[in-house]
Amino acid sequence: MRLGMLWALFVASGKMFVRNRVAVFFSIFLPLVIMLIFGVLNFEGSTEIQLGIVDEAGNDASATLVDDLGAYDYLVLTHGTRDDEMAALADGDRDFVLVIPPDWAIPAPGGVTGLVAYASNADPAQAQVAQGLLQQAVGQALFAAPGGGGSAAGVAPPIAFESVESRDLGYIDFLVPGIVGMTIMQLGIFGVAFGFVQLKRTGALRRLFATPTSPSYFLSAQVLSRLIIGLVQVSILFAVGIWFGLQMFGSYLTLFVVVIIGSAIFLAMGFAIAGWAKNEDQAAPVANLISLPMLFLSGVFFPREAMPDFLATITGFLPLTYVIEALRAIVNRGADLLSLGPELLGMAVWVVISFVIAVRLFRWE
Amino acid sequence: MRAMTEPSTHSVPAVEPHPGRGLGAPIISVTDLRKQYGSLTAVDGVTFEVAEREVFGILGPNGAGKTTTLEMIEGMRPIDAGEAVIDGVDVKADPREVKRRIGIQLQSSAFFDELTLVELLHLFGRLYERDVDPMALLDLVDLTEKARSQVRTLSGGQKQRFSIASALVNDPRVLFLDEPTTGLDPQARRHLWGLVRTIRDSGHTVVLTTHYMEEAEELCDRVAIMDNGRIIALDTPDRLVDALIGRGFTKDRVERLANLEDVFIDLTGHDLREGD
Numbered sequence: 279m280r281l282g283m284l285w286a287l288f289v290a291s292g293k294m295f296v297r298n299r300v301a302v303f304f305s306i307f308l309p310l311v312i313m314l315i316f317g318v319l320n321f322e323g324s325t326e327i328q329l330g331i332v333d334e335a336g337n338d339a340s341a342t343l344v345d346d347l348g349a350y351d352y353l354v355l356t357h358g359t360r361d362d363e364m365a366a367l368a369d370g371d372r373d374f375v376l377v378i379p380p381d382w383a384i385p386a387p388g389g390v391t392g393l394v395a396y397a398s399n400a401d402p403a404q405a406q407v408a409q410g411l412l413q414q415a416v417g418q419a420l421f422a423a424p425g426g427g428g429s430a431a432g433v434a435p436p437i438a439f440e441s442v443e444s445r446d447l448g449y450i451d452f453l454v455p456g457i458v459g460m461t462i463m464q465l466g467i468f469g470v471a472f473g474f475v476q477l478k479r480t481g482a483l484r485r486l487f488a489t490p491t492s493p494s495y496f497l498s499a500q501v502l503s504r505l506i507i508g509l510v511q512v513s514i515l516f517a518v519g520i521w522f523g524l525q526m527f528g529s530y531l532t533l534f535v536v537v538i539i540g541s542a543i544f545l546a547m548g549f550a551i552a553g554w555a556k557n558e559d560q561a562a563p564v565a566n567l568i569s570l571p572m573l574f575l576s577g578v579f580f581p582r583e584a585m586p587d588f589l590a591t592i593t594g595f596l597p598l599t600y601v602i603e604a605l606r607a608i609v610n611r612g613a614d615l616l617s618l619g620p621e622l623l624g625m626a627v628w629v630v631i632s633f634v635i636a637v638r639l640f641r642w643e
Numbered sequence: 644m645r646a647m648t649e650p651s652t653h654s655v656p657a658v659e660p661h662p663g664r665g666l667g668a669p670i671i672s673v674t675d676l677r678k679q680y681g682s683l684t685a686v687d688g689v690t691f692e693v694a695e696r697e698v699f700g701i702l703g704p705n706g707a708g709k710t711t712t713l714e715m716i717e718g719m720r721p722i723d724a725g726e727a728v729i730d731g732v733d734v735k736a737d738p739r740e741v742k743r744r745i746g747i748q749l750q751s752s753a754f755f756d757e758l759t760l761v762e763l764l765h766l767f768g769r770l771y772e773r774d775v776d777p778m779a780l781l782d783l784v785d786l787t788e789k790a791r792s793q794v795r796t797l798s799g800g801q802k803q804r805f806s807i808a809s810a811l812v813n814d815p816r817v818l819f820l821d822e823p824t825t826g827l828d829p830q831a832r833r834h835l836w837g838l839v840r841t842i843r844d845s846g847h848t849v850v851l852t853t854h855y856m857e858e859a860e861e862l863c864d865r866v867a868i869m870d871n872g873r874i875i876a877l878d879t880p881d882r883l884v885d886a887l888i889g890r891g892f893t894k895d896r897v898e899r900l901a902n903l904e905d906v907f908i909d910l911t912g913h914d915l916r917e918g919d
Contacts, residue, residue, distance in 0.1 A: 286769030297757035297793075480753035485809075487745035487769040489717060490739045555686060 283491055287499030295507055298473065305469050306511055309461040310518060316579065327408050329355050330363035335382035343378065346419035353415060364396065369611065373398055373408050376416075377438070384420060391420065391436040401439045409439055447484040454519035455605035456578035458512050461596030462537055463598050464494060465508050465574060466544025466553065467565050470500065474552035475561045493642065501545055508541045509534060530609035532615055536608065539625050540601035546632035572598040583610050597632075600624035601635040655895070667695030670817060670848050671716065676725035678711050678872075685711045687872035688725070693817075697847045698839065700863035708872040709852040710750060713821055716850075717747050727805070730816045743771065746810030750821040752802055756795040760786060762807060763794065764812055771813040780808040784838060785915070800915070807838060810832035818842060820851040822856060829907055834915050836861055857904075 295301055329347070333340050347353055356363070356372065360633065365377040375396045384535050385391050397409065416436045477483045486496060512534070516524070547568060553563035575589070576582075576598035593599055603622035608615035615622065663736075671693040678686040686708045690885040703708045714720040716727045720740030727734040734741050747780040758898055761777040768775035781787045784804040789797060797805060803823055808817055812836075820839070824832040839862055843849055853859055860867050860880045876883060 280772065282769055282772060286766050290755060290766045292760070293762065294755050294757040437785060462808045477753075477755070480756075481749060482753040482755055484719070484745075485749055485753060488717065488742065489767060490743040491770040491811075492739070620810075 280495070281455070282430050284495050284502075287491070288493055288502050292503040292507065294473065294504060295469065301469055301473060304539065305507075306514070308513070308516060309411045309457050309464070312460075313457050313515065313518060313522075315451065317450055317519075326352055326354050326376065327411060328356065328372045329353050329412070330358060330361045330366055330372040330528045332358065332375060332377045333364050334360070334380045335378045337382070339384045340382055341380045342384070343416075345421055347415055350413060350431075352417045355473060367396055370398065370469055374412055376412075391416075395437045395439050397439050397441055401511070414565050415439055417636045420569035441618045448454050448523060450519060450522045450524050451610055452581070452606070453579070454515060454524050454588045456602055457519075458515055458537070458605055459509055459540065459576070459598055459602035460573060461515060462541045462601070463544045463569055465504060465511065466541055466546075467569050468549045469504055469507075470545055470548025470553040472564050474500070474549070475555050475558050477551070478624065478642070480555045487642070504545055505538060505541055508537060511536050526609055529612075529614070532613070532618075533605065536601065536604045536618070536621075536625075539622070539629065540597075540604075543597050543601070543625060543632050546629065546636045550632060550636035550639050553636060554640075564635045572596050575599075576602055578602065595624070597603055597625065597628040600628065649887055657663055666697050669693065670730055671699075671850070672728050673712075673716060675727045677722070677723050677729060678708070678715060678835055679723050684872050686715065689763070689869070689872070690725075691867055691874060691877060693848060693850060695845065695848055696846055697864045698843050698851070698862050700859040700866040700867050701852045701869060702854075702859055703852075703869035705854075707869040709869055710821055712869070713819055713850070713852060715857060717745060717819055718742050720746070743813065744816045746813060746815035746818045748803075748806045748810045748818070748820045748823060750825075752806035754794045754805075756810070757793060759791050760794055760808075761790050763805075764809060767809050767812045771867055773813055775812045780811060781805075783811070783841070784808040785834070798831065800827050800834070803827065803831075804838065807835075807842075811842070815847065817848045817850060820849065824856065825854065829904055830913060832858070833913060835907070851911040876896065 308530070331344055331347075333344060344357075348355055356366070360365070360377065363372060366372045367375045376458075377396070379392055379394070382392060395412065403439075412492050413436060420436055426489045477486075483496075487493070517525070520526070548565075551561050551564050551568075555564065573583075575593040576596050577593075578598070582593055582599070585593065600621045606627070607618060607621070669689075669692040676689040676691050678683070678684055687754070689708070691699075694760050701712065703709050711720065712820060715722045715733060716729065718734050718741045722735050724779055730744050732740045732744065755766075758766065760781060764775055764777035764780055768777075778787060778790065781790050784807055786805055786808065787806075789801065794802070794805065807818075807823065808821070810820075823839070824835050827835065836858065839849060839851070841860075849862075851862070861881060865877065865879050866883070867874045878886070
């Protein structure tokens with residue numbers, strides 16, 4: 279192991295990257311711009327209230343109430359068990375969870391409703407408005423219900439609210455892990471493929487191997503420099519994200535581990551392309567063919583849940599999907615490595631697949 | 644038109660000391676070197692020796708096998724058959740050790756475009772695990788002004804000169820130059836000849852390939868002429884010419900005391916031009 283040689287190649291390959299404007303644009307500047315654009319465009323401006331319903335009564339009365347609530351456009355109902363709904367509330371996926379207790383009946387006018395709603399404490403200002411809207415909806419539903427009637431709504435608030443500790447996740451919390459995933463993919467595939475193919479085409483690599491150095495030193499230096507650049511990039515993206523209100527619930531160490539494993543996948547893909555291609559014209563379409571579908575199908579910008587089931591299932595196996603889901607779990611839920619088993623397994627399989635392909639396709643000349 | 648002299652693959656004239664310069668013992672010895680690409684025999688049994696401090700030229704038309712021969716000796720291309728020993732090291736057995744002792748200028752000299760000349764020379768120094776003085780090397784090739792520029796800003800002639808500087812970072816026992824002046828204008832070419840002489844005078848052995856016979860006459864102690872993968876003549880330029888005349892050769896047009904290139908240089912001067 280000749281550390282001086284490795285270090286010199288590492289520094290050189292880092293300098294080459296930083297001075298290559300195209301590479302810097304696509305791997306550092308572009309993700310930042312995308313984040314700024316999506317950060318400024320606010321996708322959260324809707325007045326919809328995410329209402330989780332825990333129907334423990336399960337009788338005609340509760341069914342009537344739920345039906346009536348369903349008629350309100352601004353209420354988005356989700357049904358589930360108390361545990362599930364409360365967990366969703368804690369994760370910021372619900373604004374309220376309305377619990378209809380066992381043996382619930384529509385109360386007489388002016389009577390106590392017995393309804394409890396748990397409210398997220400994450401955004402007090404917004405909660406105030408939402409509470410009013412929910413009170414109004416439930417009051418009117420009770421008023422309209424057979425056996426209800428009267429002026430119940432006006433007399434006593436129909437729901438007792440309880441505040442619950444929860445995370446209010448905004449779009450920025452969804453976006454930043456996605457952009458980080460996208461960035462390490464771009465850095466790996468494009469950052470390696472183009473620079474390397476260029477060195478190969480011009481003969482700069484041949485010149486390098488006219489010295490007593492060995493290919494493994496050059497490759498190691500390339501990989502190491504890209505990893506360091508990747509970590510710097512991720513740090514910049516997080517700094518900007520936090521400025522936009524990103525909340526980080528997990529540890530940065532865990533995050534960096536996932537970033538490094540993810541980078542390994544895409545660096546290997548970059549070397550596979552670069553090793554196979556004779557020039558940039560061959561490398562470009564292949565690099566795009568691999569990265570573009572993942573950009574749109576791995577949930578970088580929008581949740582995969584919005585996809586049809588079969589597509590969501592297929593895209594769940596994409597390497598970028600594993601990386602992004604692991605990143606989201608860390609950032610949004612504070613997941614540690616132990617709880618990331620499935621994602622880490624998926625990434626490990628892709629590391630192996632890409633390395634095998636890279637080794638098989640690689641040609642120095 | 645084939646071989647005017649007998650192919651001299653097995654009867655190589657011994658190295659003769661150049662008048663006024665002491666040549667040493669053989670530092671390169673190549674024996675029956677061969678390279679096959681499918682049905683094409685690129686190098687077909689090449690044998691020669693190069694003495695220490697000699698400037699040895701390999702001449703020949705395109706496709707004669709000059710570059711392939713050179714690259715096999717340098718350890719850049721696998722040797723199919725035969726043997727090459729440089730400075731006591733068998734190229735086939737230890738190509739890396741050979742590379743450690745030689746300097747190589749490739750025909751197409753490309754470098755990492757985004758690095759400056761000084762950075763590149765430092766990097767190359769590290770690859771030989773040596774500390775180099777980049778400014779001294781750049782001074783040798785007249786590129787000190789470009790020290791902090793990136794390689795991509797260099798002209799063709801400057802790139803060739805830098806390429807030679809980069810091949811000297813390890814103070815090589817043998818310097819290999821593959822068509823060092825192809826594509827250069829007469830001024831830049833003459834400048835490079837001066838550089839090769841300086842390098843020779845500082846005690847290095849030089850092996851070069853060229854298309855230009857004038858260049859070979861100017862620089863080389865001995866030349867090997869290759870065609871179809873074989874050496875068809877090997878001797879000092881003077882003796883090759885004498886031998887031809889001795890066979891009764893006469894030129895249609897008697898050589899004048901000057902030629903067009905002399906006129907060109909006389910009119911435009913020896914100075915290197917902007918960008919060269």
